[in-house]
Amino acid sequence: MANFEKILCPIDFSEFGRRACDYATSLARHYGAKLYLQHVIQPLTATYPYYYVPDQTTTLDIEMAGEAESQLKQIAKECASQGVSPELRVEEGIVAETILALVQKEKVELVVMGTHGRLGLDHLMLGSITEKILRKSSCPVLAVRKPAHDFVDPAQSGDPVSLRKILFGSDFSPTAAKALPYALSLAREYGAELTVLHVLEGASTTEFVQEGRDKALREIENSIPAEARAGCKLRMLVRVGKSYEQIIQLALEEQTDLVVLGVRGRIAVNLALFGSTTHRVLQLGPSPVLTVRA
Numbered sequence: 702m703a704n705f706e707k708i709l710c711p712i713d714f715s716e717f718g719r720r721a722c723d724y725a726t727s728l729a730r731h732y733g734a735k736l737y738l739q740h741v742i743q744p745l746t747a748t749y750p751y752y753y754v755p756d757q758t759t760t761l762d763i764e765m766a767g768e769a770e771s772q773l774k775q776i777a778k779e780c781a782s783q784g785v786s787p788e789l790r791v792e793e794g795i796v797a798e799t800i801l802a803l804v805q806k807e808k809v810e811l812v813v814m815g816t817h818g819r820l821g822l823d824h825l826m827l828g829s830i831t832e833k834i835l836r837k838s839s840c841p842v843l844a845v846r847k848p849a850h851d852f853v854d855p856a857q858s859g860d861p862v863s864l865r866k867i868l869f870g871s872d873f874s875p876t877a878a879k880a881l882p883y884a885l886s887l888a889r890e891y892g893a894e895l896t897v898l899h900v901l902e903g904a905s906t907t908e909f910v911q912e913g914r915d916k917a918l919r920e921i922e923n924s925i926p927a928e929a930r931a932g933c934k935l936r937m938l939v940r941v942g943k944s945y946e947q948i949i950q951l952a953l954e955e956q957t958d959l960v961v962l963g964v965r966g967r968i969a970v971n972l973a974l975f976g977s978t979t980h981r982v983l984q985l986g987p988s989p990v991l992t993v994r995a
Contacts, residue, residue, distance in 0.1 A: 703882040705732045709809040710787075711739045711800045711830075714772055717815025721845040722776060724989065725813035727862035728843075729785045731890045736787040737807065738776060740769045741799045766791050783861060797833035804838060813843045816983075835964075835983075835992060841883060845989045864891035868957045868988075870948050870978075871899050873920050876963035880993035884961040885929045887991075893958070894934040897921050898951060900944040914939040945981035957988050964994045 710725035712718040722738065729736035742765050773789045780787050792799050804812060816831040835842050869884035871877040881897075888895035899917040901910065921937045940947040952960055962979050983990050 703886040705729075705734045705811045707737070707807055707809045708732075708734045708811045708813060709737045709739060709800070709803060709807070710813045711741065711796075711834075712773070712776065713740070713815075714769075715815065717846065719776070719815075721813050721815035721843075722780070723861040724843060724845055726780045726783050726785050726787075727860055728811065728813065729780075729787075730783055730860065734810075736780065736785055737790060737803065737809070738773055738780075738787045739790040739792065739800065739803060740773055741796045742766060742769060742791065742793045743796050744793055766793070796830050797837075800830075800834055801837055804840060810840050811843065812838055812840060813845065816844045816846045838994070841880075841991055841993045843989060843991045844983055864888075864893045864958045866955055866957045867891075867893045867895045867959045867961060868948065868952055868955075869895060869897050869961045870944065870982075871897055871921065871924065872944070872963075873899070873917075873924070874963065874965070876965050876993075876995040878924065878963075879995055880961055880963035880991075881924065882929075883991060883993055885925070885933060887959065887961070888933050888935075892932075892934075894936065896936040896938055896951070896955070896957075897925070898938045898940065898948065900947045901939060901941045902944060910941055945978040945985070948978070948982050949986045952986055952988050959991060960986060960988050961991045961993070964992045 705728060708725050708729050710722050712722055725736055725738075728734065769791045770789070773791065777787050777789060790803065792803075794802075800812070803809065812834060814831050814834060831844060835844065864887065867884055867888050869881060871881065884895055884897075887893065899921060901913045901917065917939045918937055921939075925935070938951070940951070948960065948962075951957065960982060962982060964979050979990075979992060983992070
């Protein structure tokens with residue numbers, strides 16, 4: 702069964718970053734994991750090289766670091782009220798590279814990040830920082846955007862997050878096999894209902910659909926170890942259509958709280974333009990998405 706011992710939540714103090722922190726805090730509490738809260742200050746020399754004034758730039762960087770540390774300490778107090786004492790990191794550098802460096806240095810097992818999830822070619826990549834982490838992180842990444850329904854409940858006693866329904870999309874690939882233990886583990890930890898969905902693409906006749914559905918249900922059944930079923934409310938489902946459309950549609954219909962997907966290779970620009978299932982669910986879906994790379 703998958704487990705998380707070290708969780709990293711990079712925070713930019715936006716609405717999306719704070720929302721991601723709620724998820725990271727809840728996960729750290731459930732798994733007894735160490736939580737890192739990180740804020741990265743990108744040097745002005747990197748952002749605006751033509752306006753570099755040494756003394757003024759140094760003073761501004763120091764002020765920004767002080768303000769960031771103050772805000773992180775306030776967030777840490779909120780985490781402490783949930784029984785989690787995070788380690789705070791304020792660092793200077795190129796944002797994505799600094800986040801990935803901490804992942805490697807501390808052997809982080811989960812990154813939880815907020816994302817704007819904007820549409821349109823100018824914002825195709827979900828936000829450049831999140832996109833880079835999704836492509837390059839060596840560990841699973843939970844991308845949190847504003848969901849169609851909000852299962853973050855600050856008023857709920859003891860836990861800001863209530864995971865009731867988890868959706869796992871399986872294509873029976875080795876990548877999906879690696880992601881499945883995370884879906885099972887989360888379902889058990891939160892007492893959530895886990896729906897394992899397989900989508901038949903290109904089905905053209907009723908006979909083909911029925912044969913494909915029966916075969917897929919058997920494969921789902923065989924993919925889940927008997928010991929993993931204990932304490933897990935499990936559903937197996939097969940639908941027909943395009944994978945990303947059916948995943949998104951089911952998530953909307955059932956007000957899914959979390960989608961778990963395996964990721965093949967990198968979520969690159971060419972895949973985003975021409976049909977990456979994971980990228981489309983990340984960008985268009987109603988729920989946070991946990992991506993697990995092979």
